Amino acid sequence: xxxxxxxxxxxxxxxSVWDPLLRLTHWSFPLLIPAMWWTAETGKWGLHKRxxxxxxxxxxxxxxxxxxxxxTVRFGQFVKGPRAVxxxxxxxxxxGARTIGHSPLGGWxxxxxxxxxxxxxxxGLFAGDPFDGTTGPLNGLVGTRLADAITDLHEAFxxxxxxxxxxHLAAITFYAAKGDxxxxxMVGGSIPPVAGVAGIGAVPWAKGVIAAAxxxxxxxxxxxxxxxxT
Amino acid sequence: MLRMSALRLIAAAVVAAVPAACSxxxxxxxxxxxxxxxxxxxxxxxxxxxxxxxxxFKSVRGELESDxxxxxxxxxxxxxxxxxxxxxPNDFPALTGIDEGYDTEALAAIWEKPEEFxxxxxxxxxxxxKLATIAGEGSKDAVAAQAMAIGGACKGCHDQFRLxxxxx
Numbered sequence: 029x030x031x032x033x034x035x036x037x038x039x040x041x042x043x044s045v046w047d048p049l050l051r052l053t054h055w056s057f058p059l060l061i062p063a064m065w066w067t068a069e070t071g072k073w074g075l076h077k078r079x080x081x082x083x084x085x086x087x088x089x090x091x092x093x094x095x096x097x098x099x100t101v102r103f104g105q106f107v108k109g110p111r112a113v114x115x116x117x118x119x120x121x122x123x124g125a126r127t128i129g130h131s132p133l134g135g136w137x138x139x140x141x142x143x144x145x146x147x148x149x150x151x152g153l154f155a156g157d158p159f160d161g162t163t164g165p166l167n168g169l170v171g172t173r174l175a176d177a178i179t180d181l182h183e184a185f186x187x188x189x190x191x192x193x194x195x196h197l198a199a200i201t202f203y204a205a206k207g208d209x210x211x212x213x214m215v216g217g218s219i220p221p222v223a224g225v226a227g228i229g230a231v232p233w234a235k236g237v238i239a240a241a242x243x244x245x246x247x248x249x250x251x252x253x254x255x256x257x258t
Numbered sequence: 259m260l261r262m263s264a265l266r267l268i269a270a271a272v273v274a275a276v277p278a279a280c281s282x283x284x285x286x287x288x289x290x291x292x293x294x295x296x297x298x299x300x301x302x303x304x305x306x307x308x309x310x311x312x313x314x315f316k317s318v319r320g321e322l323e324s325d326x327x328x329x330x331x332x333x334x335x336x337x338x339x340x341x342x343x344x345x346x347p348n349d350f351p352a353l354t355g356i357d358e359g360y361d362t363e364a365l366a367a368i369w370e371k372p373e374e375f376x377x378x379x380x381x382x383x384x385x386x387x388k389l390a391t392i393a394g395e396g397s398k399d400a401v402a403a404q405a406m407a408i409g410g411a412c413k414g415c416h417d418q419f420r421l422x423x424x425x426x
Binding site: 077 | 312315316319320322323409412413416422423424425426
């Protein structure tokens with residue numbers, strides 16, 4: 029009898045849930061949102077404007093990725109109708125099969141968070157007063173009164189963003205208390221293996237590069253005041 | 259499990275940091291950058307004065323966007339700008355600039371070229387006085403042209419004497 033090592037049982041690999049580009053985009057938000065607040069509080073408007081354009085570019089990337097990215101990041105996959113949301117809230121998970129990615133409720137929270145950030149960044153494009161320091165790159169496209177109203181709204185809407193962020197953190201804490209760890213997969217990208225559940229597969233990197241180039245191009249075009257392209 | 263608890267710690271830190279960061283007050287920075295002395299109250303006074311000038315000028319430009327501008331309002335705002343412009347040279351005592359470490363955009367040029375600074379303030383006073391007069395005559399085009407002259411006075415002074423906040 030040979031004393032060789034026993035063949036090891038195959039350990040099933042972790043299930044990939046969130047691709048690296050999605051995670052990079054996600055974690056840029058908790059860095060950039062406080063930075064946007066801080067640069068506004070301290071009047072560092074040049075930096076505020078540049079970071080705002082970066083944030084807008086990341087949001088555009090996230091939206092493009094929502095059509096071109098892997099299964100879990102696609103809007104078509106995670107934006108569910110009211111019936112699915114109600115069923116989820118009742119605790120009725122349908123066939124009982126565990127799925128990966130956003131829950132029907134989480135999907136809507138994603139849409140609202142992205143929409144709120146996109147609105148806020150877009151308002152910033154028009155904000156400011158040309159006779160009083162830095163303005164958003166599209167400030168010249170609107171009149172004095174409209175720019176003034178947009179500036180006030182941009183300032184006030186930060187508190188809506190802060191409220192949504194608080195809700196987001198509270199929800200993650202709530203799920204963590206229930207034993208559902210949402211944070212680790214958003215950091216590491218994967219969850220421990222579950223029988224019968226497949227991950228997102230290979231990341232479409234080429235599409236990722238195209239999406240990033242589109243987003244960067246749009247942000248740069250806006251940074252220059254949206255000049256005519258022809 | 260170490261990884262898990264580390265992540266919990268990060269989450270807790272984020273939850274704790276958000277309200278802490280939001281409770282900060284921008285005005286506290288004055289003391290932080292110049293702890294040795296009290297912040298001269300004139301810095302806040304002159305900032306309020308400039309904010310009021312900016313708001314008044316914004317009202318003037320806003321009026322000019324309507325088909326029938328309220329010329330009486332424009333004249334009143336021009337008078338307000340005029341009075342506040344005359345206050346400007348009194349609001350910059352020595353050692354209250356950005357070089358002294360205060361939270362201000364007042365460049366050292368104000369004290370290096372005092373005559374030019376006074377002239378820049380006088381230009382705003384002159385142009386706003388003209389606007390008050392012209393507004394009484396009720397021609398929108400003439401008022402709009404004079405409003406742009408005020409804008410030029412703002413910009414001319416900012417270019418020389420105010421820190422460009424685009425660079426901050």
